[in-house]
Amino acid sequence: MSASGTQEVVLGLDLGSTATKAVAADRAGTVLHLTERENGMRTEEPGEAVQDAAAVRDSAFAALTECVSWTRRAGCRVRALSFSTAMHSLVGLDAEGGPVTPAFHLSDSRCADVAEKLRGDWERAARLHHATGTPVHTQSVMVKLAWLTQQRRDLVDSVERWCALKDFVFTAFTGEFVTDQSLASGSGLQEMATLDWHDEALSTAGVSRQQLPEIKAPTDVLPLADEAARATGLPEGLPVVLGAGDGPLGNLGVGAVNTGVAGLSLGTSGALRVVRDSPGVDERCRTFCYYLADGLWVSGGAVSNGAVVGQWASEVFGVDVPDLLDEALEVPAGARGLVALPYLMGERAPWWEPGLTGSLIGLRRVHGRAEITRALLEGVAQQLALVRDAVVDTGAEVRAVRATGGGFRSRVWAEAIAASLGLELELADDSGGSALGAVLVAWRALGELDSLEEAADLVRPSRTVPPDHEAARMLRKQRGGLERLHRAVSELAPRAD
Numbered sequence: 290m291s292a293s294g295t296q297e298v299v300l301g302l303d304l305g306s307t308a309t310k311a312v313a314a315d316r317a318g319t320v321l322h323l324t325e326r327e328n329g330m331r332t333e334e335p336g337e338a339v340q341d342a343a344a345v346r347d348s349a350f351a352a353l354t355e356c357v358s359w360t361r362r363a364g365c366r367v368r369a370l371s372f373s374t375a376m377h378s379l380v381g382l383d384a385e386g387g388p389v390t391p392a393f394h395l396s397d398s399r400c401a402d403v404a405e406k407l408r409g410d411w412e413r414a415a416r417l418h419h420a421t422g423t424p425v426h427t428q429s430v431m432v433k434l435a436w437l438t439q440q441r442r443d444l445v446d447s448v449e450r451w452c453a454l455k456d457f458v459f460t461a462f463t464g465e466f467v468t469d470q471s472l473a474s475g476s477g478l479q480e481m482a483t484l485d486w487h488d489e490a491l492s493t494a495g496v497s498r499q500q501l502p503e504i505k506a507p508t509d510v511l512p513l514a515d516e517a518a519r520a521t522g523l524p525e526g527l528p529v530v531l532g533a534g535d536g537p538l539g540n541l542g543v544g545a546v547n548t549g550v551a552g553l554s555l556g557t558s559g560a561l562r563v564v565r566d567s568p569g570v571d572e573r574c575r576t577f578c579y580y581l582a583d584g585l586w587v588s589g590g591a592v593s594n595g596a597v598v599g600q601w602a603s604e605v606f607g608v609d610v611p612d613l614l615d616e617a618l619e620v621p622a623g624a625r626g627l628v629a630l631p632y633l634m635g636e637r638a639p640w641w642e643p644g645l646t647g648s649l650i651g652l653r654r655v656h657g658r659a660e661i662t663r664a665l666l667e668g669v670a671q672q673l674a675l676v677r678d679a680v681v682d683t684g685a686e687v688r689a690v691r692a693t694g695g696g697f698r699s700r701v702w703a704e705a706i707a708a709s710l711g712l713e714l715e716l717a718d719d720s721g722g723s724a725l726g727a728v729l730v731a732w733r734a735l736g737e738l739d740s741l742e743e744a745a746d747l748v749r750p751s752r753t754v755p756p757d758h759e760a761a762r763m764l765r766k767q768r769g770g771l772e773r774l775h776r777a778v779s780e781l782a783p784r785a786d
Contacts, residue, residue, distance in 0.1 A: 339391035371731035372532035374455035381448035400436030422578035431477030438495030471533030538726030544748030555696035562589030575639035590638020622760030631668035644784035715750035
């Protein structure tokens with residue numbers, strides 16, 4: 290509250306892959322209001338995943354304007370605006386700052402051949418990974434730029450500047466062409482040691498420093514432009530905080546910032562991340578490392594297959610997802626000997642191989658849809674455990690897990706993941722997510738919080754799920770052979786196009 294008793298809020302604008310969210314939250318981290326606007330995705334060509342940058346900008350203005358209207362009706366005073374965004378996006382602009390390419394989404398995989406060629410020179414790929422913290426993979430902006438430079442000169446020749454989708458939207462709010470250190474850290478173009486653009490990565494991508502935005506800290510503040518103020522109803526000159534990428538902010542939004550506390554998200558895909566005070570990836574290049582803010586880094590990995598495996602099983606067996614997951618809950622841990630490599634969508638961490646295909650091993654006549662579904666869920670849980678193991682190999686500690694996401698509406702997901710990790714899951718509400726993380730960064734930027742650790746302490750779990758120790762023992766034993774199984778199957782199974 291302000292001295293006058295007026296409720297003070299910060300607005301968080303989250304530019305997500307499928308929707309833009311605008312939230313209003315107070316200094317205690319309580320989300321008071323949330324507005325959503327859908328963002329479309331074009332997937333007409335094989336491997337294509339692009340968005341209309343101008344449409345995403347317009348949805349951001351629409352969501353924010355509605356949220357501002359709510360603050361007026363509620364009698365709240367807006368202290369600042371802050372940003373969260375999906376990482377690994379890319380859009381080309383003309384000299385006037387207008388988009389001349391679509392916004393390439395992280396899942397656009399048309400650069401797969403270029404990624405494979407770059408990874409074929411493993412010494413160079415590992416050097417780039419260890420320097421930038423970003424795997425040489427189709428999600429990397431560096432790889433997408435290299436593909437465009439080599440194969441789409443028609444687009445490249447029309448581009449004056451390159452940036453992330455959030456940078457384009459941010460310019461519309463402030464008039465400044467800038468990016469934040471967190472978002473840049475996921476591009477594959479920024480050096481972890483200096484937080485500046487990395488010369489070898491720029492050369493590999495085929496771009497110059499002059500074509501990229503100025504890099505600023507996530508807690509840096511710029512004034513809201515007059516035109517944006519008039520469009521949204523916000524006061525002119527309102528502090529606009531740069532914010533950060535949605536992955537690192539997701540840890541902050543669920544309170545997983547303190548040493549040893551991992552943040553785990555489970556939606557269509559999934560991720561596990563641990564905050565640390567210095568950058569670094571494991572020697573085998575299984576993990577990523579992205580910047581959060583205030584000298585904090587997030588180490589971990591994202592898996593391409595999360596709750597999507599349950600959706601796929603539902604479509605194949607013609608049973609609604611909740612009913613099918615209830616059936617899987619009745620199957621004992623270990624799925625009666627059935628093991629799944631759940632690579633329906635290829636795989637990111639820890640293998641970073643987009644062409645992988647899924648497999649069922651140990652299939653017998655006694656196995657039905659419930660066992661297959663249980664095996665797929667446990668396969669996802671085991672991938673997340675492999676990510677945790679790789680993170681631990683970097684020297685990080687994982688003693689607790691704060692989890693969130695739509696997948697946890699079913700108890701079977703929580704039980705499978707808790708058993709695979711061998712740790713209690715602390716389930717957090719997902720009302721604000723990364724947008725709430727952006728709000729907390731803004732309160733820090735305004736000087737209302739002494740540290741991001743203090744911000745994280747504001748967020749508490751709603752319930753806990755303990756691991757079944759017998760199931761944990763069984764899955765830990767199985768996990769010891771999963772990498773060998775993955776390699777053996779990879780030699781036999783065809784790669785996806």
